[in-house]
Amino acid sequence: MKKNILVGQSGGPTAVINASLYGVIVEGMDHLDEIEHVYGMVHGMEGFLKDDYIDLSEDLTQKELELIRLTPAAYLGSCRYKLPADMTSPVYPTVFRKLNALDIGYFFYIGGNDSMDTVSKLSRYGARIQSPIRFVGIPKTIDNDLMLTDHTPGYGSAAKYVASTVREICLDASVYNQPAVTIIELMGRNAGWLTAASVLARKQESDNPLLIYVPESVFDFQAFSEDLSNALRRQPSVVVCVSEGISDSSGRLVCEYNDEAKLDNFGHKMLTGCGKVLENFVHNHFGIKARSVELNVSQRCSGLVSSAADIEEASLAGAFGVQAALKGSSGTMVAFSRVSEEPYALECSMVDVDKVCNREKPFPSEWITGHGTDISPEFISYVLPLIQGEPRRPMKQGLPVYAFRKS
Amino acid sequence: MKKNILVGQSGGPTAVINASLYGVIVEGMDHLDEIEHVYGMVHGMEGFLKDDYIDLSEDLTQKELELIRLTPAAYLGSCRYKLPADMTSPVYPTVFRKLNALDIGYFFYIGGNDSMDTVSKLSRYGARIQSPIRFVGIPKTIDNDLMLTDHTPGYGSAAKYVASTVREICLDASVYNQPAVTIIELMGRNAGWLTAASVLARKQESDNPLLIYVPESVFDFQAFSEDLSNALRRQPSVVVCVSEGISDSSGRLVCEYNDEAKLDNFGHKMLTGCGKVLENFVHNHFGIKARSVELNVSQRCSGLVSSAADIEEASLAGAFGVQAALKGSSGTMVAFSRVSEEPYALECSMVDVDKVCNREKPFPSEWITGHGTDISPEFISYVLPLIQGEPRRPMKQGLPVYAFRKS
Numbered sequence: 089m090k091k092n093i094l095v096g097q098s099g100g101p102t103a104v105i106n107a108s109l110y111g112v113i114v115e116g117m118d119h120l121d122e123i124e125h126v127y128g129m130v131h132g133m134e135g136f137l138k139d140d141y142i143d144l145s146e147d148l149t150q151k152e153l154e155l156i157r158l159t160p161a162a163y164l165g166s167c168r169y170k171l172p173a174d175m176t177s178p179v180y181p182t183v184f185r186k187l188n189a190l191d192i193g194y195f196f197y198i199g200g201n202d203s204m205d206t207v208s209k210l211s212r213y214g215a216r217i218q219s220p221i222r223f224v225g226i227p228k229t230i231d232n233d234l235m236l237t238d239h240t241p242g243y244g245s246a247a248k249y250v251a252s253t254v255r256e257i258c259l260d261a262s263v264y265n266q267p268a269v270t271i272i273e274l275m276g277r278n279a280g281w282l283t284a285a286s287v288l289a290r291k292q293e294s295d296n297p298l299l300i301y302v303p304e305s306v307f308d309f310q311a312f313s314e315d316l317s318n319a320l321r322r323q324p325s326v327v328v329c330v331s332e333g334i335s336d337s338s339g340r341l342v343c344e345y346n347d348e349a350k351l352d353n354f355g356h357k358m359l360t361g362c363g364k365v366l367e368n369f370v371h372n373h374f375g376i377k378a379r380s381v382e383l384n385v386s387q388r389c390s391g392l393v394s395s396a397a398d399i400e401e402a403s404l405a406g407a408f409g410v411q412a413a414l415k416g417s418s419g420t421m422v423a424f425s426r427v428s429e430e431p432y433a434l435e436c437s438m439v440d441v442d443k444v445c446n447r448e449k450p451f452p453s454e455w456i457t458g459h460g461t462d463i464s465p466e467f468i469s470y471v472l473p474l475i476q477g478e479p480r481r482p483m484k485q486g487l488p489v490y491a492f493r494k495s
Numbered sequence: 496m497k498k499n500i501l502v503g504q505s506g507g508p509t510a511v512i513n514a515s516l517y518g519v520i521v522e523g524m525d526h527l528d529e530i531e532h533v534y535g536m537v538h539g540m541e542g543f544l545k546d547d548y549i550d551l552s553e554d555l556t557q558k559e560l561e562l563i564r565l566t567p568a569a570y571l572g573s574c575r576y577k578l579p580a581d582m583t584s585p586v587y588p589t590v591f592r593k594l595n596a597l598d599i600g601y602f603f604y605i606g607g608n609d610s611m612d613t614v615s616k617l618s619r620y621g622a623r624i625q626s627p628i629r630f631v632g633i634p635k636t637i638d639n640d641l642m643l644t645d646h647t648p649g650y651g652s653a654a655k656y657v658a659s660t661v662r663e664i665c666l667d668a669s670v671y672n673q674p675a676v677t678i679i680e681l682m683g684r685n686a687g688w689l690t691a692a693s694v695l696a697r698k699q700e701s702d703n704p705l706l707i708y709v710p711e712s713v714f715d716f717q718a719f720s721e722d723l724s725n726a727l728r729r730q731p732s733v734v735v736c737v738s739e740g741i742s743d744s745s746g747r748l749v750c751e752y753n754d755e756a757k758l759d760n761f762g763h764k765m766l767t768g769c770g771k772v773l774e775n776f777v778h779n780h781f782g783i784k785a786r787s788v789e790l791n792v793s794q795r796c797s798g799l800v801s802s803a804a805d806i807e808e809a810s811l812a813g814a815f816g817v818q819a820a821l822k823g824s825s826g827t828m829v830a831f832s833r834v835s836e837e838p839y840a841l842e843c844s845m846v847d848v849d850k851v852c853n854r855e856k857p858f859p860s861e862w863i864t865g866h867g868t869d870i871s872p873e874f875i876s877y878v879l880p881l882i883q884g885e886p887r888r889p890m891k892q893g894l895p896v897y898a899f900r901k902s
Contacts, residue, residue: 101667131672161666168671251894252799259568259897260508260796264575265538291899360767384788389667392659392800395893475893486802486882487658490666492698 090122091193093410095144096129096136098199098206099168099228101161102242103249103394104402106491108198108226109164110157111406113144116194122414127190130493132167132197133206136186137179142493155491157403158481160391163491170202171209180213187221194222194413198406200229200240204421204445211419211441222413225421225441226405230388232281233448236439237423241405242388244398244474247285249390250274251475253383254289254329258296262325268377269316269370270327272297273363275387277333280304280451282387285471286329287463296327303333304451305460307342312366313373315461320374332361342366391488396477401434408436432473497529498600500817502551503536503543505606505613506575506636508568509649510656510801511809513898515605515633516571517564518813520551523601529821534597537900539604540613541574543593544586549900562898564810565888567798570898577609578616587620594628601629601820605813607636607647611828611852618826618848629820632828632848633812637795639688640855643846644830648812649795650688651805651881656797657681658695658882660790661736665696665703669732675784676723676777677734679704680770682794684740687711687858689794692878693736694870703734710740711858712867714749719773720780722868727781739768749773798895803884808841815843839880 093116097105109128116126126145129136142164148156156163172179187195197207204225211223227234230246254272261270274283280302289297298319301307307330319326335341342362363380370378405422412420420438427435455467482489500523504512516535523533533552536543549571555563563570579586594602604614611632618630634641637653661679668677681690687709696704705726708714714737726733742748749769770787777785812829819827827845834842862874889896 097670101670135672159666160663162670165672166670248893253793253797255894255897256567256796256798257792259566259899260792262899263504263508263569263573265542265572288894291897360771364767381791381793382789385664385667386660386788386793389663390660391663397893472892477893478890483885485879486655486804486884487662487695490662490698492666492669 090124092125092127092191093123093194093196094127094129094136094141094187094190094192095196096132096198097162097164097166098132098197098203099166100230100388101166102228102230102388103160103245103391104241104399105198105228106156106159106163107399107402108228108241108406110153111403112196112226112410113148113153115407115410117145119410119414127192128164131165132169133171134167134169135165137182139186152491155482155489157399158391158479159490160389160394163493165493168202171206175213175216183210184214184217184219192221194224194410196224196226196406196409196413198226198228200227200231201234201444201446201448204441207421208419208441208445215419222416222418224409224413224417225444226409227421227423228402230282231276231279233279233450235444235447235449238426239424239474241398241402243281244401245390245394246282246387247471248395248475249387249393250282250285250383251288252393254286254297254327255291257381258289258327261296261327265324266377267320267324269374270325271363271366271370271378271380272327272329273332273361273380273382274329275383276303276331278303278448278450280331283329283331284451284455284463284467287468288471288475294322296325297329298322298326299328299461300463301328301330301334301460302451302456303331303335304453305456306337307334308336309369311459316370316374328366330362330366334362391481391490394479395475396479397474399479404436412438429469497531499532499534499598500530500601500603501534501536501543501548501594501597501599502603503539503605504569504571504573505539505604505610506573507607507795508573509635509637509795510567510652510798511648511806512605512635513563513566513570514806514809515635515648515813517560518810519603519633519817520560522814522817524552526817526821534599535571538572539574539576540578541576542572544589546593559898562889562896564806565798565886566897567796567801570900572900575609578613582620582623590617591621591624591626599628601631601817603631603633603813603816603820605633605635607634607638607641608851608853608855611848614828615826615848615852621825629823629825631816631820631824632851633816634828634830635809637689638683638686640686640857642851642854642856645833645841646831646881648805648809651808652797652801653689653794654692654878655802655882656794656800657689657692657790659800661693661696661704661734662698664788665734668703668734672731673784674727674731676781677732678770678773678777678785678787679734679736680739680768680787680789681736682790683710683738685710685855685857687738690736690738691858691862691870691874694875695878695882701729703732704736705729705733706735706868707870708735708737708741708867709858709863710738710742711860712863713744714741715743716776718866723777723781735773737769737773741769798888798897801886802882803886804881806886811843819845836876
C-alpha cells in the first residue's frame with residue numbers, strides 16, 4: 089500500500105538546504121511503487137500545525153526542481169518551533185492526527201540540533217503509540233557542529249564563502265602602505281568551524297589573516313594586544329578573524345564588552361558584535377586605523393559562492409534518508425563518514441537521532457595552534473574536499489536565478 | 496625616440512582597477528616603436544615620491560598579466576595622497592625630476608575624483624614648465640559619481656555584487672513567517688548609484704527590497720515609519736536598502752543619531768553605521784524583529800561576483816588612454832559615452848580632467864520615485880548592460896586565484 093512523504097525545513101537557512109529537499113523529492117518520486125505524494129510543510133512544523141503544506145510531487149517541473157536544488161535559503165520556509173518535552177502534551181496527538189489524515193508514511197526534517205530534537209520527540213511518541221510512520225532527520229547547519237557525522241551539509245559552502253571572501257578582503261586591506269588592522273567577524277556562537285575556514289584565505293605562508301580566534305579558546309585582551317603587536321611588526325596591514333562567540337576567561341562574551349555603550353539617541357539599546365568591540369580596542373590602544381567587517385548572513389545564503397561538492401552531498405543526504413526510511417529506519421539521522429582521505433570518499437549511514445539532538449561538536453582543540461591564534465594544517469586537509477567545485481548556475485540579465493514559492 | 500610609461504593606482508580599490516592596469520600595460524607594450532618600459536608606481540604618488548616603482552613590462556608573464564586582469568583591489572597598491580594646491584611647492588620639481596630621470600613620456604593615474612586632481616595638477620604644472628610629458632586619467636570608482644562619463648569602471652561589478660547579494664539576503668530574510676525588518680546598508684556617502692542597484696534584486700514586481708533610500712533624498716524618520724508600516728501590511732518580512740550617507744532635512748547624517756551611544760567599556764567611542772541606527776529604531780518603535788547587514792568592503796573587492804562587461808570596459812579604458820596619450824592627449828580623462836541603447840554600445844573619448852576632478856555626479860532626481868523610497872525603471876535600463884557576464888576565473892582547490900606583488 090502506497091504512503092506519502094512529508095518533508096520540512098527548520099532552523100537557519102543554508103546555501104544547500106534546498107539541495108537536500110531536492111534529494112528527498114526526487115528520490116521519493118523515484119519510488120512510485122511505495123510513494124504516492126511528496127508533501128512539503130510550509131514553515132516547518134509551525135506551518136504544518138496550521139495545515140500549511142504543498143504538494144511537491146505534482147506541480148514542479150524538472151526545471152523548477154533543478155532550480156530549487158541550486159537556490160539558497162529555505163524554499164519551503166523555516167521555523168524555530170520546538171515540541172514540548174512533556175509527551176502528554178495535546179500537540180502530539182494533534183500532529184499524528186494530521187499526519188494520518190495525509191496518509192504520511194515517512195517524515196523528513198532537514199535541520200540542525202534543534203530540528204533533530206523534533207525528529208527524536210516525534211519518533212519516540214510514535215513508538216509509544218505504535219505508529220508505523222518513520223521519522224528521519226537530514227542534517228543541515230553551516231556551523232558543522234552536529235555529532236556523529238564527519239561534517240554537515242551547508243558547512244562546505246559557508247566555509248568556501250568565508251575563505252574566498254576573507255581572501256578578497258585581505259587583498260583590499262593590503263592596498264595602503266600604512267599600519268592598519270581589519271577585524272573580520274564570522275558566524276559561530278559556540279563552535280569555531282566556520283571561522284577556522286578563514287585559514288584557507290592565505291595565498292601563501294605568513295599571509296593574512298595573521299590571527300584567527302575561535303570560541304573554543306579563551307580570548308584574552310592582553311594576549312591579543314601582544315599577538316597583534318608582533319603581527320604589526322611583520323607587516324603594516326594585519327587582518328584578524330574572530331568568531332562572533334569568543335569570550336574571556338570568565339566566560340564573558342567579547343561582544344558584551346560594549347554593555348555601557350548601548351543607548352542610542354532615542355535612549356535605546358545599541359547592540360554590536362565582537363568585531364566592533366575589537367575594532368574600537370585596537371583603535372584606542374594602538375592609535376592606528378582599525379575597521380571591522382561582519383560577513384553576516386551571506387555566510388549562510390550565498391548561492392554565487394557555494395560549493396558544488398556540498399550541493400552534491402546535501403542532495404545525497406536527502407536521497408539516502410528516503411532510501412533508509414523505506415527500508416525501515418526511524419528515529420535516525422543521515423550521517424557522513426569519510427571512508428578515504430586521498431582521494432576523498434564519503435559514505436552515508438544512519439545514526440541514532442537521540443545521540444545528535446541538543447548536543448554540539450566543538451572544533452577540535454588539537455587543531456588550534458599558536459596559543460589560540462592559528463589553525464593547524466590537519467584542519468586544512470579536513471576541510472578542502474568540502475569546498476571543491478562551483479555549480480553551473482543559471483543566470484539571467486547578469487543575475488542569479490533563484491526559485492521561490494509563489495504565494 | 497622611445498619613452499617610458501608610468502602608471503599608478505590611487506584611492507579605494509575596486510574589482511576592476513587592475514583590469515585598467517592590464518589595459519595600460521598591454522597597450523603600452525603593443526607600441527614597441529614608441530614605448531620602452533611600462534613602470535608601475537607602488538602605492539601611487541606616495542610610493543613614487545619614495546622611488547618605489549616596478550617594471551611591469553619586464554617580469555610579468557602573459558599568464559600573470561591575465562591573472563592581474565581578473566584580480567580585485569589594487570595590484571600596485573594605492574594611496575590617498577593629494578598634491579598641494581600651491582604650485583610653487585617644492586614637491587612639483589621633485590616629481591618632474593623623478594619623472595625625467597625615468598625618461599617618462601606618458602603618465603597614467605587610475606582613480607576617482609581625488610586622483611583626477613593629481614592628473615590635473617601635474618598636467619598644469621607640466622604645461623607651465625613646458626614638459627613634454629602627457630598626463631592622462633583612467634576613471635575608476637564604485638560610486639559612479641564622476642562627471643562627463645556615462646559611468647565609471649568599477650561601478651558595474653559593485654552594482655552586480657549589490658544586486659546579487661541583496662537578492663540572496665532577501666531570500667534569507669523570507670524564511671520565517673513572522674514580522675521582521677532587515678536593513679541593508681550599502682556604500683555611498685553622497686551618491687546613491689550603488690544603493691539604487693539594489694532595485695535589481697527583486698525577483699518579481701512588489702518583491703523585496705520594498706524600500707530603497709539614497710542620499711539624494713532627505714531621510715525623514717516619520718515618513719520612514721509610515722512607509723515601513725505600509726510595507727509590513729503587505730508582507731511579514733520587509734527588506735530596506737539604505738546608502739551609508741543618508742541624512743535628515745537638517746543635513747544630519749542618520750549614522751550620527753547614535754552620538755550618545757558612543758562609549759565602550761574602555762570609555763571610548765563606538766561608531767556604527769546608519770543601518771544599525773535604523774535597526775534600533777525599528778526594533779524599538781515597531782517592537783518587531785529587526786536586524787541590519789552592512790555589505791561593507793566586499794562591494795568593492797569581490798572578484799567572485801564581478802561583471803565581465805565591467806572588466807572588459809575597464810581594460811578598454813586603460814588601452815584607450817594609452818592610445819590617446821600617444822596621439823598627444825594630456826590633462827585629460829578617458830570617458831565613456833553610450834552611443835546606442837539597444838543594443839548597448841559604448842564609445843571612448845577624452846574629456847578635460849579639470850572638469851572632472853573634485854566634483855561629483857549625483858544620482859538623477861528623476862530616477863528617484865515613490866517619494867524617495869523607490870528607483871525608476873529608467874535606471875534599470877541604464878544599469879543592466881553594466882552588470883552582464885561572468886568572467887572565467889581561475890580556481891585552485893575550490894578558491895579563486897588572485898595575483899599579488901611578491902615582496
